[in-house]
Amino acid sequence: MSDLRIERGDIFYVGLTPFVTGREQQAGRPGIIVSNDQNNLHSETVEVVYCTTRYKPNLPTHTTVLSTPYESTVLCEQVTTVDISRLGNYIGRCTDKEMCEIDRCIRVSLGLQEDKTSNPNPAHVPLMGNRQKESEEMIALRVERDTYRKMYEIVVEKLADAAIIAGGALKTENEYDIYCPFDAEKHKAKYINYLEVLILEDGTVVYAVPSHQEKAIALACEKQGLSRDELVAMCPREYYFDYMVWLLKMSGAIAVWTGGCEAPAVTARQIATLKKLKIMGLYKGTIPKIVGDGGEE
Secondary structure: OOOOOOOOOEEEEEOOOOOOOOOOOOOOEEEEEOOOHHHHHHOOEEEEEEEEOOOOOOOOOEEEEOOOOOOEEEEEEEEEEEEHHHEEEEEEEOOHHHHHHHHHHHHHHHOOOOOOOOOOOHHHOOOOOHHHHHHHHHHHHHHHHHHHHHHHHHHHHHHHHHHHHOOOOOOOOOOOOOOOOOOHHHHHHHOOOOOEEEEOOOOOEEEOOOOHHHHHHHHHHHHHOOOHHHHHHHOOHHHOOOHHHHHHHHHOOEEEEOOEEEOOOOOHHHHHHHHHHHHOOOOOOOOOOOOOHHHOO
């Protein structure tokens, strides 16, 4: 066991995981300990919920905390088990009020009822408020969504199996998708109001697959000649809440979405590529400037 004292409500920087799938929350960010203190005292793992400073929709599973260095949104829809060896620097501790809100959001996420021990008579259970009714509606919608998603995945899997059996493939040799090298004309022909790419220092565009962060990590490791673990260990404390900005600085890339970009530093070639994407209607955000002599573009 580690000598590290861990208590419920503590905020630690959680080191990156080697692999995430789909919409799983990536680590490499602050996490709040939500496991009970008996577990925290005797176990080699703890449960955490992650924080982000990026904009997130106002969902019943989200709440805001101010005990972090910057105001952050806590993402309670994914409670994650992590090994205590991945806990990095101690950042702070949530207030009792913040933990009550986090507990409420976790109950919504897991479909648990409020604690009614103060009113043990089931005949006198108070009526649900509008907020709780709304939460239950959200849970029902989420279950329905996940059911349809599973049905879709089954259909896609069967279609793929049928194509293989037939000796063919669903994707033809000439079909274009985000796993191909980026081609602006083909991208425009296939996708509407969708652009998730990174632009390298030389102006080359690459798709952000599987995500902007994961692609930036791969680019930074390649440029710096480091392993993933070595790169993560290098992240300065002041970038714990701006991890993507630090990754872009380390990789020399800029992250681009349809409506904007993250560009801590830009080259003339990156700006030229961004302007070309804007002229084609693929990029709809502003064009950043090169900060140099006189701060001119």
